Amino acid sequence: MRQSPARYDRSREAAPAVNPSATRDTILAAAAPLFATGGVRGTTIRQIAAAANVNSQLIYYYFRDKHGLFRVVLEAAASRVDALLAQATHGADLPGTGWLVSS
16 A cells, blocks of 8 residues: 655745845846836836746735836836935035036
């Protein structure tokens, strides 16, 4: 009579330590250059997941869909531009931004 193999009890295994914020940021960092080169239509969820080294379902979890991810990528870029403009208009010494500050 054949014995069934012993079952592995996963309930005893500790869940891997995951930092959701870091995972989200990793996806954003991987998506930005892909969107920049391929656009929204030319970039796939699978490409983004592969570049971020994550399961593609995490993209849907954090961003709902590809357009949601694209929206967040654009918002992050706009936020960086706003910060640079704020520094430039408050007298920060940024190269090439002298034209931004009116005399």
